[in-house]
Amino acid sequence: MNGLHGIIFSYEKRNNLRELTEIRSAASIPFGGRYRAVDFALSNLVNAGVTDVGVVLHGRYQSMLDHLGTGKVWDLSRKRGGLRVLPPFNYQKDWGAMPFRGKIEALSGVRSYLNTIRQDYVALMDGDLVVNLPMAEIFEEHLKSGADITVVCGDDSFATEDGTYYEKDESGRITEVLYNLHSPRGYRGLEVYILSTELLKELVDDCTAKDQYSWRRDVLRAQREKRNLHCYVWGGFAAQIRSVQEYYDRSMQLLDPEIRAELFTPERPIRAKGADKSSTYVGAEGRCVNSLVAEGCRIEGTVENSILFPGVVVEEGAVIRNCVLFKETTVRRNARLSYIIADKNVEILADRTLMGHSTYPIVLAKSSKV
Amino acid sequence: MKKECVAMLLAGGQGSRLYVLTGEMAKPAVPFGGKYRIIDFPLSNCSNSGIDTVGVLTQYRPLELNSYIGSGQPWDLDGSTGGVHILPPYMDSKGGTWYKGTANAIYQNIGFVDYYEPDYVVILSGDHIYKMDYSKMVARHKESGAACTISVMEVPWEEAPRFGIMSVNEDDMITEFAEKPKAPKSNLASMGIYVFSWKTLRQYLTEDEADPTSENDFGKNVIPAMLENGEKMAAYRFAGYWKDVGTLESLWDANMDMLSPESGLDLHDESWPVYARSVNAPPTFLGTGSRVAHSAFNRGSILDGDVQNSVLASNVRVGKGARISYSVLLPGTVVEENAVVEYAILGEDCRIGVGCRVGGAPEDTAPSPWGLTVLAPHCRLPDGKQVRPGIMLDRNGEEVSK
Numbered sequence: 001m002n003g004l005h006g007i008i009f010s011y012e013k014r015n016n017l018r019e020l021t022e023i024r025s026a027a028s029i030p031f032g033g034r035y036r037a038v039d040f041a042l043s044n045l046v047n048a049g050v051t052d053v054g055v056v057l058h059g060r061y062q063s064m065l066d067h068l069g070t071g072k073v074w075d076l077s078r079k080r081g082g083l084r085v086l087p088p089f090n091y092q093k094d095w096g097a098m099p100f101r102g103k104i105e106a107l108s109g110v111r112s113y114l115n116t117i118r119q120d121y122v123a124l125m126d127g128d129l130v131v132n133l134p135m136a137e138i139f140e141e142h143l144k145s146g147a148d149i150t151v152v153c154g155d156d157s158f159a160t161e162d163g164t165y166y167e168k169d170e171s172g173r174i175t176e177v178l179y180n181l182h183s184p185r186g187y188r189g190l191e192v193y194i195l196s197t198e199l200l201k202e203l204v205d206d207c208t209a210k211d212q213y214s215w216r217r218d219v220l221r222a223q224r225e226k227r228n229l230h231c232y233v234w235g236g237f238a239a240q241i242r243s244v245q246e247y248y249d250r251s252m253q254l255l256d257p258e259i260r261a262e263l264f265t266p267e268r269p270i271r272a273k274g275a276d277k278s279s280t281y282v283g284a285e286g287r288c289v290n291s292l293v294a295e296g297c298r299i300e301g302t303v304e305n306s307i308l309f310p311g312v313v314v315e316e317g318a319v320i321r322n323c324v325l326f327k328e329t330t331v332r333r334n335a336r337l338s339y340i341i342a343d344k345n346v347e348i349l350a351d352r353t354l355m356g357h358s359t360y361p362i363v364l365a366k367s368s369k370v
Numbered sequence: 371m372k373k374e375c376v377a378m379l380l381a382g383g384q385g386s387r388l389y390v391l392t393g394e395m396a397k398p399a400v401p402f403g404g405k406y407r408i409i410d411f412p413l414s415n416c417s418n419s420g421i422d423t424v425g426v427l428t429q430y431r432p433l434e435l436n437s438y439i440g441s442g443q444p445w446d447l448d449g450s451t452g453g454v455h456i457l458p459p460y461m462d463s464k465g466g467t468w469y470k471g472t473a474n475a476i477y478q479n480i481g482f483v484d485y486y487e488p489d490y491v492v493i494l495s496g497d498h499i500y501k502m503d504y505s506k507m508v509a510r511h512k513e514s515g516a517a518c519t520i521s522v523m524e525v526p527w528e529e530a531p532r533f534g535i536m537s538v539n540e541d542d543m544i545t546e547f548a549e550k551p552k553a554p555k556s557n558l559a560s561m562g563i564y565v566f567s568w569k570t571l572r573q574y575l576t577e578d579e580a581d582p583t584s585e586n587d588f589g590k591n592v593i594p595a596m597l598e599n600g601e602k603m604a605a606y607r608f609a610g611y612w613k614d615v616g617t618l619e620s621l622w623d624a625n626m627d628m629l630s631p632e633s634g635l636d637l638h639d640e641s642w643p644v645y646a647r648s649v650n651a652p653p654t655f656l657g658t659g660s661r662v663a664h665s666a667f668n669r670g671s672i673l674d675g676d677v678q679n680s681v682l683a684s685n686v687r688v689g690k691g692a693r694i695s696y697s698v699l700l701p702g703t704v705v706e707e708n709a710v711v712e713y714a715i716l717g718e719d720c721r722i723g724v725g726c727r728v729g730g731a732p733e734d735t736a737p738s739p740w741g742l743t744v745l746a747p748h749c750r751l752p753d754g755k756q757v758r759p760g761i762m763l764d765r766n767g768e769e770v771s772k
Binding site: 032033034072255257260264269270271272274275276277278279280281282283284285286287288289290291292293294295296298307308 | 403404405443444628629637638643644645646648650651652653654655656657658659660661662663664665666667668669672681682
């Protein structure tokens with residue numbers, strides 16, 4: 001079968017997401033009012049006709065398992081193929097003691113799974129990437145370019161924690177692979193790759209034999225001259241969620257209609273689990289402007305420049321500015337919040353005032369009470 | 371596979387008093403409350419009451435309804451035994467007919483019910499907005515030893531003549547039934563929800579079918595025949611929100627009720643969720659210049675105008691300077707800049723052009739009569755068009771009478 005297979009990485013790695021990843025991996029972080037980060041990678045693949053997707057997990061994956069379920073939301077609950085959840089079943093090191101050090105190690109941890117892939121090509125994606133890529137088009141370009149590996153890069157001024165950057169020549173061939181830079185240059189890698197299944201298995205086996213574990217160091221950087229690495233540049237919105245600041249800045253970008261139109265283009269819908277909640281109600285005295293609001297909220301106070309997930313309650317007199325409030329946050333009477341990211345089920349009692357700053361948004365951990 | 375209880379949901383009616391809204395779909399498929407369709411209420415009630423086998427009797431324009439129900443998964447009605455089954459009229463070796471009446475619809479599906487060998491059958495309608503635990507009603511049915519239990523609620527005496535009215539004795543057993551009585555003897559109105567002992571009902575349905583003069587209707591024929599024969603008939607008193615949304619006015623009222631939990635229609639209550647097949651769309655965006663008050667909205671909308679006392683379904687767009695009040699907007703409706711919509715129901719995918727004026731408040735039309743303004747699904751109004759209060763337009767924008 002000459003198609004594309006998806007592998008999504010959702011294991012713990014170096015990041016600066018503080019309380020947001022205390023209870024979950026970065027890939028299952030809520031984003032954009034009703035999504036989890038991984039919804040984007042899954043939808044990108046499914047919208048390109050991908051029917052088989054493996055999700056590699058390691059560490060704090062309870063929340064991810066809950067979210068994925070059978071994969072039905074993405075039409076990946078199938079008799080043949082569909083969603084394969086891949087906890088570290090073949091992991092050689094101490095069970096669960098340490099996260100994977102790199103993608104090669106993660107892939108060698110699920111090496112026997114790689115043999116079951118029915119498709120000739122594989123797309124590797126990170127679960128913490130929020131983007132709406134035309135994967136079908138990228139796959140086509142990969143086939144046409146004759147590249148060994150296509151590397152998808154972003155084209156904006158955003159840097160990311162622990163990012164990888166690429167330089168390319170005029171033909172699109174990658175000439176340099178850079179990371180741990182003092183000041184980033186080149187194109188920011190989105191950690192989305194397409195290559196043939198055969199090559200992937202070969203690379204994993206070769207590297208594992210030499211005790212190499214890093215995809216970017218031991219494959220991309222070490223073999224950049226030997227292999228034809230092709231750069232696909234994506235000019236649209238592409239956010240890697242690796243720090244609280246990135247999370248906040250990228251969330252706030254969604255208040256821009258052009259960014260939303262790009263990320264939520266109707267041709268490639270982002271699918272997410274429903275929330276079985278009623279409509280959102282704004283009260284007679286409520287005021288809600290320049291905000292993205294999910295269903296099941298009750299707004300009696302003031303909300304400005306904010307993102308509200310399902311079931312948020314803002315009582316009378318409360319004022320919410322520049323905040324991201326996760327599912328079922330309750331803000332009691334006359335409380336005032338600005339630059340706050342409240343995790344699920346947080347309660348802010350009456351008359352409290354909490355202020356972060358745009359350069360340091362405050363995170364309130366899940367189920368905390370202020 | 372034996373089931374104690376099977377529900378049969380009558381969803382074949384045209385709902386002619388919803389006029390243009392049911393031009394292309396059956397009444398139970400009409401959107402409600404910004405997120406739901408009417409049929410979500412009985413289906414969710416079944417699911418929450420522990421009834422896992424539901425037959426949905428369809429006849430009029432079933433496409434929308436069939437695709438909406440699908441496998442029944444949104445209501446957890448896709449189990450490997452039971453689940454939701456769509457039951458259209460069918461042909462057999464001797465021919466076949468449309469469903470002639472509510473009782474005939476069940477009669478034609480005796481085979482379906484028999485398959486599950488139920489002790490009890492719950493008969494439901496697809497045009498009521500309410501939350502009800504049918505298991506309590508079945509418990510009342512068992513405890514009273516009745517052949518039939520009818521759900522009733524107290525209505526104001528002056529409204530009683532509009533309903534089927536039950537007279538009961540001190541044990542709440544039904545002694546008399548009067549369909550729309552001019553001089554009601556009681557104010558207990560039938561809600562059109564019945565529990566029958568299947569063996570008894572099966573026999574009455576067969577007899578009713580053999581009577582060529584019968585209209586094959588539960589309220590007109592089967593229930594009176596059972597009373598006449600002295601069958602034990604119990605009343606089950608229901609207190610709570612219940613509304614028949616068979617008319618444009620009542621559909622509008624019920625939508626307004628969901629804005630005020632005091633009305634009794636609380637859809638945020640998580641102990642009795644109303645499920646729906648949800649639309650996949652991003653959250654709604656409220657623009658900088660928007661003003662939304664005492665209103666409800668769902669997913670995928672972009673609101674830049676002024677929205678008051680209104681219920682907006684998914685993927686609605688309200689342009690800058692537009693004003694919407696006391697209205698119900700069904701999915702995909704677009705209201706362009708500076709248009710005004712008051713006291714209206716706008717069908718799915720309507721487009722109200724720039725600067726249009728649709729409908730008006732009751733006080734604006736006095737002394738001439740006032741009414742809701744209703745637009746059929748897919749109706750597109752050119753810029754600047756005026757539509758007076760009480761007018762109804764079909765999908766081509768032509769006026770039709772109510």
